[in-house]
């Protein structure tokens with residue numbers, strides 16, 4: 001009888017616990033959807049500051065903005081964490097296609113992030129189209145003095161644009177290295193997007209120490225198709241590329257951090273975050289303005305309800321995800337020396353569209369525990385929990401044993417906008433953006449109460 005009574009007490013406690021989680025979840029949802037404040041913040045960030053490339057004046061402004069907006073959201077404490085970040089400046093960029101039929105066509109291009117510039121008058125050369133590094137290798141001496149044109153498109157048959165991106169992006173990141181190995185003088189890279197548009201999509205590229213550095217530009221998918229067609233007609237004379245981009249010495253900057261201090265176990269941290277920097281195209285509305293304002297909104301929603309998490313909920317707006325990951329690395333390096341324990345980190349860096357769920361990188365027990373919150377997340381359509389996921393910034397916390405969680409929004413349109421002038425606020429829907437913030441707040445709240 002005694003055991004049975006104890007069982008009943010435990011059962012009712014756990015039911016009350018569950019009920020209080022779901023009551024809180026509904027309150028968070030109602031408050032978020034009533035106010036749609038994440039979108040107000042995103043309007044402010046993209047409208048008054050714009051894009052935020054590492055090392056730029058706009059990034060400095062974004063740091064000030066981040067500090068103020070976290071204070072306004074009601075964070076118990078807000079601080080700036082110093083970090084050295086790269087400083088690459090785009091400058092002028094131009095490319096022309098000269099055809100044997102005497103036409104000269106301006107190509108829609110932009111320098112890839114980190115590229116060196118060309119000589120003052122640019123470079124001109126014949127163009128060779130390839131779809132893989134294997135083809136580049138096979139070119140051997142034929143590539144000497146030429147421009148290599150990488151034109152492998154997104155695999156449209158893949159349901160997941162993120163996987164398709166993964167299958168195409170090495171042309172952008174490593175294309176210059178592979179082309180320089182066989183003596184090419186520059187690379188043109190088909191924009192890494194499934195969209196057929198006339199905007200070049202930028203992104204990070206790299207060089208290798210022992211290989212000559214050559215200029216690298218992205219070309220719009222429309223112009224990539226056109227160039228490919230002219231090459232197949234044997235109508236191309238040459239392409240001329242002029243870039244004045246340049247890398248300057250690293251500059252001192254900051255991650256921006258704000259938190260709600262845990263009432264019972266303040267040293268245990270549930271992190272929510274996104275990256276404050278963006279490329280210098282569009283206004284970085286989806287990438288990653290969305291993740292930034294959603295992380296701040298988590299703090300605001302919980303403070304608004306006047307509820308106190310048992311563990312600390314901390315929002316981190318990371319510096320320099322796009323071309324260095326210096327913010328994430330500096331954060332993890334400092335944390336490894338502290339007594340704090342990051343039990344979970346939730347990153348939003350996949351756009352501000354409707355949330356579908358979360359991807360979780362941890363042991364099976366913890367993945368199952370997160371899966372048990374599906375019923376709470378259902379109210380915003382974010383109940384799908386998959387094993388595997390996270391984000392670039394929080395990947396630095398892996399060695400600290402942190403459970404890494406990535407918000408998974410609907411992925412179909414993200415790469416249409418990604419790293420291009422198309423990434424602007426008009427592509428973000430206020431309700432969809434808010435639903436993502438609400439999903440993050442519900443999950444962060446549940447973990448902060450129950451531990452992991």
Ligand SMILES: [Zn+2]
Nearest residue numbers: 287288321349
């Ligand atoms: Zn991003």
